Amino acid sequence: MANLLGIDVGTSGTKAIVVGDDGGILGTGTGHHEPLIPRGGWSEQPPDDWWDSTVSAISLACNDAGISPRTIDGIGLTGQMHGLVALDRSMTPIRPSMLWNDGRCEPQCHEVEHRLGLERLVALTGNRMLPGFTAPKLLWMREHEPAAFERIATVLLPKDWVRWRLSGAVATDVSDASGTAVFDCRRRRWSEELLAELDLPRSWWPDAAESPTVVATVNAEASDATGLPAGTPIVAGAGDQAASAVGTGLVREGTIGAALGTSGVTFAPSDEWRFTPDGTLHAFCAAVPDCWHLMGVMLSGAGSLDWFRAAFMPELGDGTEAFQEIEALAKSAPPGADGLLFLPYLSGERTPHSDVNARGAFIGLDRRHDRRHLARSVFEGVTHGLADCLDLVRDTGLQAEVVRLSGGGMKSPLWKQTCADLFRAPVATTTTTEGTAFGAVILAATGIGRFKDVPTACDAWIHETERIEPGPDARLLEDRHRVYQRLYPALKGIFPAIAENPEADR
CATH class of the missing domain: 3.30.420.40 (ATPase, nucleotide binding domain)
Structure with a gap:
């Protein structure tokens, strides 16, 4: 029987879940960490805090499941996107990570868009350069912390730092790389042209693998710290929104997601490359190989x-x-x-x-x-x-056959019916209760060969529980x-x- 571990490195804590061979959640655990707010509009986290909370979460989840960590057969990683983990040649963090909700680099974003032009930027990456994204944080460092900037040898994203601590492997995945502002999402590779324009070395950025690909294994040091068996495979994983989409079965065109969390997110899978010319919607690589997604993000949802x-x-x-x-x-x-x-x-x-x-x-x-x-x-x-946001998705040619709801807001009958009425489409809820970490587990299950591909895994483990039609x-x-x-x-x-x-x- 295969026990799988999903790890979600969030903003205020790391969640781990243990899932059994039938897709049932056996145990959960959360290790806590609190972001630092040095100034208004800034948000930081020492990367080692993520490792400490991950070790704690793994222990709690395995205890809750009543199993030994030694019985884990595969690991999927996900987490908050966009955070900058700047490392020196010894892989030591140079400064606390600047997080997704750190807005200090807005002037650098405006300068790049003005210098290169929005049309060219979208042509190179599919997206605008936004203050939450990773690359403009590096431009801020170059301007305000030049000595620290000169020490950079490697740039990782939050979940990828945890992978390095688990395995010693330097890697990322295409969905998380999509949120750096320097990834050519259409071609699923780093935009060397844009990196050259910004004078950011390509050597800093790890190779980006497809999300279900095994890219690392647990090393002896991490095994001692966590109890996980040395050699346990770790897949590339995904950014939190892409993993959540997998965890709620958003893996085919026509099934669109709306997340009613602190923010509000509209997520639309696509079998072909689509984008909005002005970058209004994020156009990112999906966690399903050779697929993409469009995403609209409202900053204040529930x-x-x-x-x-x-x-x-x-x-x-x-x-x-x-x-x-x-x-x-x-x-x-x-x-x-x-x-x-x-x-x-x-x-x-x-x-x-x-x-x-x-x-x-x-x-x-x-x-x-x-x-x-x-x-x-x-x-x-x-x-x-x-x-x-959904209308913008429809403008690209995608249709909403059904909209799957997730997040805390989906517990509200009023909100569910209001969504069906305003979306002009049926809305549905699913069996998933831990969408993001569960998506990471599905990627791990696929990567170790439990399923032939991600959609097949979703069909086996995720089912609709309720469907609501537009009303009077x-x-x-x-x-x-x-x-x-x-x-x-x-x-x-x-x-x-x-x-x-x-x-x-x-």
Whole structure:
């Protein structure tokens, strides 16, 4: 019987899961680490923290499963994307990793887009250069930390640092490499032309393998630290969004995903290369070999509801019951919230409007409205944003035969029905409860030969549990969506003045 280990290196902790031969989750464990916030807009993590939390998570997961780590037959890795792990010639971290949510390199992104032009940048990589991505962090280092920059010999991503600690192998995968801003996603290789333009050596970047490929094995030192058998195969793995897609069965065209987590993500697999000319959607390599995906990312998804709770109903606390009470409050208001609309730009926005100055707003308040309407408009406003992302996907020629929901928001019947109504498509939930780490396990199962390919593994281990069709309120919400789509263009010109907020500097 094969026991497989999935490791997910997250922002505030590392999760490990043990999965048995039938695809059932036998045990889970989480090791914690807290990012550092040295300044506003910065976010860092010493890479060794990830190793410590990984060792802890493996032990906890195996204990929870009631097995010895010695019975693990294969390992899949996934984790937060974009983080910069800059290493010297001895593979020692030069500085704390700058994480995906570190925005300090925005000026470097603007300079590159201005110098090279957006059209050329998208032609080279399929994507814009965004502050969260890896390469512009290196440009920031060159400008602000030149001595540290000169010591760089290798650049890794967070999960790949954990792989190095497990095996001593320097490797990455095509899906995670896609988020560096210097990877030619169409050709699934590093863009040597762009690296030359930016004067970043190709030698720094590890070879990028397809996600289910075995690229390393556990070494003796890691075996002593974790109890895992030396020689255990480790597959290339995937970035967190690509792994989550595998873990929820998003591996074929026509099945699209919407994740209602702190952020909101629309994920669309494609059997052929597709992109948006202005880079509005991320166009990345998928974890399924020779496939791609389009991805739209809203910065405030279900996190908007958490903001609503803290701002308007702090007495509820922050548990599951609080979420249920807010949902019940929202359901007591009519669909469309009596004309009230919510713009979910609480942290700026990335998709469909890349605008750091965008700000959230309630639009259309009148004397009829109370907390019920405010709550309903938050549910609907986030879904309006996801529907905008889905429309961008449709514009590339992909169709939504069904939209699979994941994330904490999928527990809400109201949110699920609102998604079906605004997406103009059936929505479904699946048996998956640990999508990201489970996707890493599926990649490992494929890599060690348990399945012939990733889609076959997904068919065996992932099944729909519920499907919801658009309901009688779909026409009303579609009418409101047309109004919603006019709000950002109307407010775009004034957002910079609002975001400036001189009062905050007093």
